[in-house]
Amino acid sequence: MTTTPAHIAMFSIAAHGHVNPSLEVIRELVARGHRVTYAIPPVFTDKVAATGAEVKPWHSTLPSPDADPGAWGSTLLDNVEPFLDDAVQALPQLAAAYAGDEPDLVLHDTASYPARVLAHRWGVPAISLAPHMVAWEGYEEEVLAPMWEEPKKTERGKAYYARFRAWLEENGIDQHPDDFAGRPARSLVLIPKALQWNADRVDETVYTFVGACQGDRGTEGDWQRPAGADKVVLVSLGSAFTKQPEFYRNCVRAFGDLPGWHLVLQIGKHVDPAELGDVPPGVEVHKWVPQLAILKQADLFVTHAGAGGSQEGLATATPMIAVPQAADQFGNADVLQGLGVARHLSTEEATPDALRTAALALVDDPEVARRLTEIQAGMAQEGGTRRAADLIEAELPARRRQP
Numbered sequence: 001m002t003t004t005p006a007h008i009a010m011f012s013i014a015a016h017g018h019v020n021p022s023l024e025v026i027r028e029l030v031a032r033g034h035r036v037t038y039a040i041p042p043v044f045t046d047k048v049a050a051t052g053a054e055v056k057p058w059h060s061t062l063p064s065p066d067a068d069p070g071a072w073g074s075t076l077l078d079n080v081e082p083f084l085d086d087a088v089q090a091l092p093q094l095a096a097a098y099a100g101d102e103p104d105l106v107l108h109d110t111a112s113y114p115a116r117v118l119a120h121r122w123g124v125p126a127i128s129l130a131p132h133m134v135a136w137e138g139y140e141e142e143v144l145a146p147m148w149e150e151p152k153k154t155e156r157g158k159a160y161y162a163r164f165r166a167w168l169e170e171n172g173i174d175q176h177p178d179d180f181a182g183r184p185a186r187s188l189v190l191i192p193k194a195l196q197w198n199a200d201r202v203d204e205t206v207y208t209f210v211g212a213c214q215g216d217r218g219t220e221g222d223w224q225r226p227a228g229a230d231k232v233v234l235v236s237l238g239s240a241f242t243k244q245p246e247f248y249r250n251c252v253r254a255f256g257d258l259p260g261w262h263l264v265l266q267i268g269k270h271v272d273p274a275e276l277g278d279v280p281p282g283v284e285v286h287k288w289v290p291q292l293a294i295l296k297q298a299d300l301f302v303t304h305a306g307a308g309g310s311q312e313g314l315a316t317a318t319p320m321i322a323v324p325q326a327a328d329q330f331g332n333a334d335v336l337q338g339l340g341v342a343r344h345l346s347t348e349e350a351t352p353d354a355l356r357t358a359a360l361a362l363v364d365d366p367e368v369a370r371r372l373t374e375i376q377a378g379m380a381q382e383g384g385t386r387r388a389a390d391l392i393e394a395e396l397p398a399r400r401r402q403p
Helices: 016-031 041-047 076-097 113-120 139-148 153-172 175-182 245-255 291-295 307-315 330-340 352-363 366-380 384-392
Strands: 007-011 033-040 054-057 105-109 124-129 185-187 207-208 231-236 261-266 282-287 299-303 320-322 343-345
Touching: 007 016, 016 033, 016 041, 016 105, 016 124, 016 307, 016 366, 016 384, 033 041, 041 054, 076 113, 076 153, 105 113, 113 124, 113 175, 113 207, 139 175, 153 175, 185 261, 185 384, 231 245, 231 291, 245 261, 291 307, 299 307, 299 352, 307 320, 307 330, 307 366, 320 352, 330 343, 343 352
Parallel strands: 007 033, 007 105, 033 054, 105 124, 124 185, 185 207, 231 261, 231 299, 261 282, 299 320, 320 343
Antiparallel strands: none
8 A cells, every 4th residue: 555645734732751752753754755834832833844744833831941940840730730721722733733724643742632632623633642642441540640639629620620620621632631643543652562561451452552762863963983982872852851960960979089090970951060160171061961872882871851851761771770750750760770771869869979879789680781681672673764654655545545
């Protein structure tokens, strides 16, 4: 069966961990001859345009991708209300952007609520591209219910759900907000199955794990292992939760004077390198690094255990120390430790001695190396970018598929 060119529309939010996992899939669809439009706030225009997709920019009210983490507040409702606010104001923008240019199929990040509304309005298939773990059978009872038990009793919580329900009903959707947000009809999961919580209870008629879709990152720059570096350790807390000067100082103390070790330290935009004090010669300090290029040569990865970083560590068979900062990172850290390829330390536990002890145990353990190699091989069999594109084409309306 062959596929004639289609118009495929991708929708996402302005967050590195949500945009980056989709880019190689989009690039592959463009290479196959499809017209792909990508609705994204302007801060990601250049990155998206580089895939060959046509950018449809829109204004978002969410905090910028490089905002101080404090901009998201500190409670569950602080975290979720901005997504609903953004969806309500974005929907008219996106409807106008696609007026007379409706796609044959919608792809969307899990946080892009307007995409599902528009797919419903247009009567076209919608596929979630999930850059993180997905719901399993029992997820609502085991995770959502306890998490929401108290907030749902508050006036603020009741108002949030009432507003969400009303917005869905206005748009002809009768799903409960929890099901709408967390239970897509079809989803491609852009993480390896090894990283999925309770993977044996995930409905694989809905969710297909295609693993890492990483592609060529040459445009991000290269990195060369210094001569004489017996061990290289990369420390990165990703792009959002980087305001941790004391943690970075602990990493310098842990690895800076270890004979033969070289430390690459990514500190983000919210920490001044001067806050680290005296840095030994074997330590590089950067605001940003080409992470995958370094991991291909590293012996250890100290990570916040975001979904993207975790799977890059697995894909490059790099032992990890997981120091989670927020959201699903805590669960990811537990999964990595359970796989036998990482140690989970809280930020408070990540003292110089604890970091050094964990590091030395991980890099010298042949069982850790064996497990990483096994997981790496399993990830390669999940298919990655090409399989994701194949599955997307299989969901196109019949008129776009020819016998």
